[in-house]
Structure formats: structure tokens, C-alpha cells
Amino acid sequence: MTKKTFRGGAHPPERKDQSKNINIEVLRKVSQVVIPINQHFGAPLEALVAVGDKVKRGQKIADADGRMTVPVHASVAGTVKRIEPRLLANNLEGPCIIIEASAEDDTVFMPVMDPFTVSKDEALSRIREAGIIGIGGAGFPAHVKFAPPPNKPIEFVIANAAECEPYLTIDERLMEERPGDFIDGMAIVMHIVGATRGIVGLEDNKSHLYDSIATAIKERSSGKDISIQLLRTKYPQGGEKMLITAATGRVVPSGGLPMDVACVVSNVGTLRAVSEAFRKGKPVIDTGLTIAGGACLSPKNAIVPVGTLAQDLFPDFSQYDEAKLKRIVMGGPMMGPAVPSLNVPLQKNTSGLLLMDEAEAKSFEEGPCIRCGRCMKACPCFLSPALLNAALKASNLDDAEKIGVIDCIECGACSFVCPSHIQLVQRFRVGKQLVRVKKQKEAQRAGK
Ligand code: SF4
Ligand code: SF4
8 A cells, every 4th residue: 555745754763652552541530620711722712600600511611702712611510619820731821710520420511413414504613612623733723624715615634643743642542442433523524614535644653553444434434435545654744734745745835724725634633522522412521642751650541531630640540750750741742842840731632741751851952053954854844944043043033934934833853853952943933923923013013
């Protein structure tokens, strides 16, 4: 079978052996949850509950008007104890609703809905009401992604089954244990966006899942044309643009979106959430993640209530060696942020909790650029990281913009291959923000 891929990229050690053969464990009982009110990319929400209110599992607790908003739901039944700012996975404080769990398990889900008989607007409304965001990504609202404008017809829905970040295996386990769920979600999304073809983009380090996914396609694709495309294992194969190029041969233009080449990309967790929203009426109240790392004594693939504090997973659910723990990462090691403590809530899109030991957390002193060109070869977005770095170091935002800093997907492949250990991606993250602010100011001055 042909294996496809994209140009560039890197091969960081996979480190998936620790958890890839461990079945998903579901944690339902926690004593409290700290639910961030704003977990999506978009406009802020308002709390719909007050301190002292009793809430049911699945009840909407924060929402706002506006297209770029996605509601948040209680992940446990209980009493609202506080509404206050807490440190979040992005290392910034954000408002959170703190619920003390009750012994009862009062649950309120939406009525089940047949996605193939309701109108497109009703289906999109269900996706929004279920609080679905891009799980594993930046939290983009799914109901917006699945509603491209009429002049952007969609041909392909691509399931991101690459899970290219080292350590993470939760998607692999979901595909192994419950392949029908994400295939059903894929068929639903194809129906909503009017796509004629679906492609499951599967990295070849997971080719053992091919047959079970093929069976799930036969059983759960609702007559949609869905196929599997094996992809060469390479980082960042799961990046939207890389996946589109590998699966369809199409290239998303600079500054463009997948819909510009008639594609919608969604990851396995998001597609599973779409299926649950219709088939069970269930909003996103659980998050699936991998717990691993050199300091972790009991690696797991887990589904836990959204808002569970990372520290509350230990020691009853998982264990770690405190003396060995040197760094905590929320997500994968290439793109996930390091956080100062475990007193941080797990969000809808937290795909990993990595407890790293000294060897894994080792940092190197930054040396001078030796113009070796490795970063350029590795960049999947055809950028010149060394030139970008020089522009940003010189605070030359005009040049950084011209060289394309906004097109950087922050994958970290350039930093990984740089022999001088230059903190390239860290600088590009800040640089993108600075360029965006500069553009906003320019637009304001121009009265746009
Ligand atoms: S410049 Fe950006 S997109 Fe290119 S390799 Fe570096 S982090 Fe990835
Ligand atoms: S990989 Fe590092 S040292 Fe080599 S050109 Fe890029 S920034 Fe310079």
C-alpha cells in the first residue's frame, strides 16, 4: 500500500511504548472540578450559574451570544463552590467554575438526534450546544469549522488519525477500542458539510489498526465513501496543512485555510465527540488523555471529567516519582506548554499530561546560528526559520511578517533539529502575537 507524506518535518523519538498497549481507563468519580469558562478559540463566555447553585452533570454552566462562542458544561453533579481565576494550561489565569461533586450522579443530557434527518442548521446547532471544539488543537469552535461559506464547497473530510506528537497514544487507543465512534462522527460531518469523500489519515506506526478501522467503515459509515490513507510516520504529520497535502496532494495557500482547497480536517477525539452529541445527546464533559513520561510510575490512557485538577489524579488513579519529576507538560512534548505545578485543570483539549524526568527535561544553552540550513529543511511550511529568528531578534516585525511568521504552525520541528539549540519556536510564538498586534494597530489607524 502506498504511504504518503509531506515535504520537510522531523523524526523525534516516538516514546509511545510506555502507554500504547494500555487500555483506556475511565475515571468518573472526582471530589471537585475546576472548569475553565473559556476553553475555546473565540469570544469570552459568561457564567450561567452562581456560587451555591446545584448543578447536574451535563448542565450548561457558561455561554454567550456570538458565532465564535462554545458553551461549557458541568462535568460532575454537585454544588458551585467558587467562581474565580485559576492558573490554566496556557500559563495564564482565567475564570473558572469550581464544583464540589455530590454523591449522587444526577445527569442531564440533550435528547438524542438523528443527524441524517435534521436540517443542517439544526445539526450545527447541536454541535455548538454540545460544546465541541477542536480537541487536540487550539480549541477552534467545531460548528464554525463545519459551516464554510457557500463559495467554499467541501469535497473531503479528513480524519486526523496521525497522532504525531511523541508519547501521546489516546487517539490510538480510541481507534483500537472504539473505532466505530470516530467513523460515525466522520460520516455525520461529511453529511453536514456535503463532502463526497472521507479519508482517515493514519500514520504507519499505527498500521495494525487498519483492519479494525476498515471494519468500522463497513459498519458505521452510513453509506459514505470513506477510505484509509497510510501516511509515513513523521512529525508534524498531524498538522492540518501537512495532512491535506499528504492525503489529497492539495496545498493550502499561504495565509489560507483547509476550506480553500475544499477540505475539512478533524481529529479522532473531535469526531468521537460529534458522534456522542447526536447518538447520546452528550456534551463534551470528559477529556481523553495520555499520562506518561520518565517520572510517571503508572502510565495510562484515560478519560476523565473536564476540569479535573492534574494533581487530583495522584496517587489514587496514577502515580509518579516526586524525586524524579523535573518538568510537567500539558499535551505533547513538541507543542504542549510546560506548567509550574500539577494544580492545573485538564481541559476539553488536553491530550496529554507528561511527567518528565531529568533526561527528558534537559535544556541546552542557546548557541549562535551556524547557518547549517537544517531548520529550513525541516520546516513543513517552507519557511526560513533562521531568517525569521534573525528578524525577531532584531525586533524587525516588518521583516518577520514578510518572511511569513504568521504561517508558522508552531510545530517546533525547526527547534528540534537545530544543532545550536536555538529557541526558534518559542521566539516565533511571541513574534506571531507581536505581528498580529501590529497589524491590528495598523488597521485601527487606517480606520478599518
Ligand atoms: S518555523 Fe514554525 S512551522 Fe516551520 S518548523 Fe519552525 S515551528 Fe514549525
Ligand atoms: S538549524 Fe539552527 S544553526 Fe542551523 S541554520 Fe537553523 S537556526 Fe541556524
